[in-house]
Amino acid sequence: xxxxxxxxxxxxxxxxxxxxxxxxxxxxxxxxxxxxxxxxxxxxxxxxxxxxxxxxxxxxxxxxxxxxxx
Amino acid sequence: xxxxxxxxxxxxxxxxxxxxxxxxxxxxxxxxxxxxxxxxxxxxxxxxxxxxxxxxxxxxxxxxxxxxxxxxxxxxxxxxxxxxxxxxxxxxxxxxxxxxxxxxxxxxxxxxxxxxxxxxxxxxxxxxxxxxxxxxxxxxxxxxxxxxxxxxxxxxxxxxxxxxxxxxxxxxxxxxxxxxxxxxxxxxxxxxxxxxxxxxxxxxxxxxxxxxxxxxxxxxxxxxxxxxxxxxxxxxxxxxxxxxxxxxxxxxxxxxxxxxxxxxxxxxxxxxxxxxxxxxxxxxxxxxxxxxxxxxxxxxxxxxxxxxxxxxxxxxxxxxxxxxxxxxxxxxxxxxxxxxxxxxxxxxxxxxxxxxxxxxxxxxxxxxxxxxxxxxxxxxxxxxxxxxxxxxxxxxxxxxxxxxxxxxxxxxxxxxxxxxxxxxxxxxxxxxxxxxxxxxxxxxxxxxxxxxxxxxxxxxxxxxxxxxx
Numbered sequence: 001x002x003x004x005x006x007x008x009x010x011x012x013x014x015x016x017x018x019x020x021x022x023x024x025x026x027x028x029x030x031x032x033x034x035x036x037x038x039x040x041x042x043x044x045x046x047x048x049x050x051x052x053x054x055x056x057x058x059x060x061x062x063x064x065x066x067x068x069x070x
Numbered sequence: 071x072x073x074x075x076x077x078x079x080x081x082x083x084x085x086x087x088x089x090x091x092x093x094x095x096x097x098x099x100x101x102x103x104x105x106x107x108x109x110x111x112x113x114x115x116x117x118x119x120x121x122x123x124x125x126x127x128x129x130x131x132x133x134x135x136x137x138x139x140x141x142x143x144x145x146x147x148x149x150x151x152x153x154x155x156x157x158x159x160x161x162x163x164x165x166x167x168x169x170x171x172x173x174x175x176x177x178x179x180x181x182x183x184x185x186x187x188x189x190x191x192x193x194x195x196x197x198x199x200x201x202x203x204x205x206x207x208x209x210x211x212x213x214x215x216x217x218x219x220x221x222x223x224x225x226x227x228x229x230x231x232x233x234x235x236x237x238x239x240x241x242x243x244x245x246x247x248x249x250x251x252x253x254x255x256x257x258x259x260x261x262x263x264x265x266x267x268x269x270x271x272x273x274x275x276x277x278x279x280x281x282x283x284x285x286x287x288x289x290x291x292x293x294x295x296x297x298x299x300x301x302x303x304x305x306x307x308x309x310x311x312x313x314x315x316x317x318x319x320x321x322x323x324x325x326x327x328x329x330x331x332x333x334x335x336x337x338x339x340x341x342x343x344x345x346x347x348x349x350x351x352x353x354x355x356x357x358x359x360x361x362x363x364x365x366x367x368x369x370x371x372x373x374x375x376x377x378x379x380x381x382x383x384x385x386x387x388x389x390x391x392x393x394x395x396x397x398x399x400x401x402x403x404x405x406x407x408x409x410x411x412x413x414x415x416x417x418x419x420x421x422x423x424x425x426x427x428x429x430x431x432x433x434x435x436x437x438x439x440x441x442x443x444x445x446x447x448x449x450x451x452x453x454x455x456x457x458x459x460x461x462x463x464x465x466x467x468x469x470x471x472x473x474x475x476x477x478x479x480x481x482x483x484x485x486x487x488x489x490x491x492x493x494x495x496x497x498x499x500x501x502x503x504x505x506x507x508x509x510x511x512x513x514x515x516x517x518x519x520x521x522x523x524x525x526x527x528x529x530x531x532x533x534x535x536x537x538x539x
Contacts, residue, residue, distance in 0.1 A: 010415065011415060014414055014415045015411070015414060015415075017414075018388070018392060018395075018396075018414035019392070019396045020395055020396060020399065020411060020414060021399070022399075022407075022411065026404075026407065026408065026411070029408060029464075030408065030411050030412065030415070033408070033412060034412065034415050037377070037380070037412070040373075040377035040380075040381075041377065041381055041416065041420050041423075041424075043373075043374065043377065044374060044377065044378060044381075044420075044423045044424055044427045045423055047371070047374060047427050047430060049430040049433075049434075050423070050426045050427045050429075050430050053426045053427070053429045053430050054426065054429060055422050055425035055426050055428075055429065056279070056425045056426070056428040056429045056432065057279060057425055060308075063308055064305050064306070064307070064308055066305045066306050067271075067306060068173075068175075068176065068271035068272050068306040068307065069169070069173065069271075069272075
């Protein structure tokens with residue numbers, strides 16, 4: 001019960017922080033999906049080989065500076 | 071339907087005088103007239119422009135100006151990719167028309183330069199995300215093998231258009247499977263290149279670190295010819311890699327002697343289409359007969375990558391869409407809202423952790439590729455999903471169906487080719503993955519398979535029923 005309340009609280013707080021306002025049905029669907037998916041995300045923190053790994057993105061100090069669209 | 075149905079066969083026919091680009095284009099447009107209302111392939115057609123370009127192609131070929139196999143070939147462009155001749159909508163009420171107005175994406179520039187005949191902008195899922203929404207004023211892309219089933223997405227019109235002969239090939243994009251799924255569902259070939267092989271500039275983003283532009287076409291050889299034109303670095307694209315572009319068809323000699331193929335049967339599930347496993351094994355046997363050595367492999371961190379893929383693309387997507395989601399929530403498709411809304415629920419740390427685990431998967435997959443040259447697996451566990459099921463279940467209707475996002479996460483190239491049909495007459499496919507920048511080996515393997523099979527040449531009955539002009 002408390003975990004379900006936590007999931008709802010997280011979803012509501014994150015949606016509010018993002019400035020998003022959903023209808024009741026969409027909110028319930030999102031809570032259900034988040035509850036299903038959160039353990040998947042948590043499992044990423046448990047991958048031992050990732051403990052000292054660097055992220056798969058690289059900031060370039062001298063990037064290409066000719067954008068397709070300004 | 072005309073005997074000439076592959077891009078490369080059409081290119082040969084143009085050069086031996088047995089057809090013209092104008093004739094090919096007229097046929098393609100006539101098929102669109104006959105079928106598109108049922109199929110939902112096009113958002114915008116450029117009939118006059120296409121016929122003008124076809125005439126130019128014919129003049130040039132007659133004058134000995136040969137720009138390569140894409141010259142004079144009718145093709146389509148997914149409508150998240152900008153083209154100056156018409157609007158880019160991303161199949162959404164939300165995209166600012168000014169974004170792509172009067173501009174060509176880099177891939178479109180390159181296709182125009184070689185004389186490809188672009189017939190129009192093709193249907194997609196909204197911003198390459200989600201599923202069809204019957205409440206929105208856009209065509210529902212239908213599967214040409216069964217109109218009550220999904221064409222696959224998000225490059226829906228690209229897959230359906232190629233399968234039904236409205237175009238010989240099409241530009242698609244792939245963030246978690248959106249070239250490969252419509253190719254699989256529609257029974258054609260689809261190639262997701264290596265991340266960075268093809269510049270993305272001029273394409274609306276779904277997942278910045280996961281988006282790939284690539285071709286859908288009848289055959290692997292066609293895909294190779296198409297990729298030859300669009301590949302290569304560009305100073306206007308931050309992610310495009312400045313590596314020499316090899317000849318993607320150079321090793322397509324019909325043989326797989328010396329090629330080591332790892333088969334990832336761990337993706338098999340008891341819920342898979344009953345026809346799929348025997349058909350998959352038959353396809354693997356064909357690859358062995360072509361000279362390949364086959365061993366069992368396991369894709370490292372598969373479950374972790376599947377979860378991380380969803381997290382990364384939704385976070386990257388919501389960053390792009392947040393201002394519009396705030397002000398125009400209801401204008402988005404229901405399926406898009408759900409996916410993008412999820413992206414708002416994860417933390418920055420979650421996103422970074424997903425990118426860290428991604429790096430681990432890259433390392434372990436690279437180690438696996440020291441013992442094999444290709445990895446064969448399922449790309450989808452089912453034939454095309456029914457539209458009724460999608461209407462009822464929404465995004466959930468595709469959960470467990472796709473085995474594509476792994477290759478977006480690691481960035482390696484992957485190709486899908488048709489290998490048969492299920493009991494309902496819907497296409498089934500094989501997926502092959504390769505090392506980074508080894509698209510030529512994927513083309514070689516797909517082409518070798520297709521030189522001894524004909525699944526890629528099968529035509530949906532509603533298209534086959536059309537008489538040749």
